[in-house]
Amino acid sequence: MTTPFLDITTAVRDALLVAPAVAGGRVVRGKATPIAIDKASGVFVNARQTAGKPLDLAGVATDWDYIVTVGAYAKATGTQDAEEAVDPVLAEVYSRLKGMTRLPGSLEVTLLPRIDWDNEMADQNIGGAVLSLRVRLMTTGAALAPATP
Amino acid sequence: MPMTEDLTVFFNEAEHATKAVLDNVAVTGIFDNGYTGAMAGLAAATEPSYLLPTADAKRAVEGSPLRIVDGIHAGLRFTVRTVEPDGTGLSTLQLQRTTHA
Numbered sequence: 001m002t003t004p005f006l007d008i009t010t011a012v013r014d015a016l017l018v019a020p021a022v023a024g025g026r027v028v029r030g031k032a033t034p035i036a037i038d039k040a041s042g043v044f045v046n047a048r049q050t051a052g053k054p055l056d057l058a059g060v061a062t063d064w065d066y067i068v069t070v071g072a073y074a075k076a077t078g079t080q081d082a083e084e085a086v087d088p089v090l091a092e093v094y095s096r097l098k099g100m101t102r103l104p105g106s107l108e109v110t111l112l113p114r115i116d117w118d119n120e121m122a123d124q125n126i127g128g129a130v131l132s133l134r135v136r137l138m139t140t141g142a143a144l145a146p147a148t149p
Numbered sequence: 150m151p152m153t154e155d156l157t158v159f160f161n162e163a164e165h166a167t168k169a170v171l172d173n174v175a176v177t178g179i180f181d182n183g184y185t186g187a188m189a190g191l192a193a194a195t196e197p198s199y200l201l202p203t204a205d206a207k208r209a210v211e212g213s214p215l216r217i218v219d220g221i222h223a224g225l226r227f228t229v230r231t232v233e234p235d236g237t238g239l240s241t242l243q244l245q246r247t248t249h250a
Contacts, residue, residue: 034192
C-alpha cells in the first residue's frame with residue numbers, strides 16, 4: 001500500500017511523461033540524478049512540504065496541504081542565455097500542470113502563481129524554473145489511508 | 150634584485166600545455182575541461198578553462214574567441230566569459246563552449 005503523497009507525485013510524473021513527453025522523457029521523481037552531459041533538459045518532480053491539521057479530537061483524520069515542486073531545467077545551445085534555454089521546457093511543463101484538476105486522492109489541486117528561477121554558467125548557460133502544485137487531501141488512520149470529507 | 154620567474158616551464162607542450170588561438174593570436178596554455186554538477190548537481194556539465202601567462206591574456210575580454218589547435222580537443226571553439234588574473238603572472242580564462250565536442 002502506498003500513501004496518497006506518493007500516488008500524487010507518481011501521477012504528476014506520469015502526466016509529464018504522456019507522449020510527447022516533456023524534456024524528451026527525462027522526468028524523474030525523488031531523484032537528484034543529473035541531466036546527462038549530452039542531454040539538453042530534464043524535469044524533477046519532488047514532494048516538498050506537507051502541513052496538516054487534525055480534523056477530530058483523536059487526530060485520526062487529517063486535512064493536508066501538500067506542496068509538490070516541478071523543476072524544469074535546460075542547457076543552452078549556441079548563443080542562448082539561460083532564460084531562453086529553459087523557456088520552452090517551462091512552457092510545456094506549465095501547460096501540463098495547468099491542465100491537472102484532480103490527482104489521486106486529492107480534494108483540490110492548484111498550480112501556484114509563482115516561479116522560482118535559477119541560472120548557472122558552465123560550458124553552456126543552464127536555466128531552471130521551478131513550479132509548485134498545492135494539493136489538498138485528507139487521510140485517515142495511522143496508515144495514512146486516503147479519505148474523503 | 151627582484152625575482153623573475155620563468156613561466157615557460159609551466160607551459161611545456163610536451164607535457165600539459167595546449168596550443169590555442171586567442172583573439173587571432175597564437176598562445177600556449179593549459180586547457181582544462183573537468184566535470185561539474187551544475188544547478189546543485191542537477192545538470193551534468195563541464196567547466197572549461199585555459200590557464201596562460203597574464204602577458205598573453207592582456208587583450209582578452211568577455212566574448213573573446215578561443216580555439217584549441219592541438220591535442221585531443223583540437224578544433225573546439227569557446228568564448229571567454231571571465232578573465233581571472235591570479236596576481237602571480239598567470240591568468241585563468243573561464244570559457245563557454247561555442248562548438249560541441
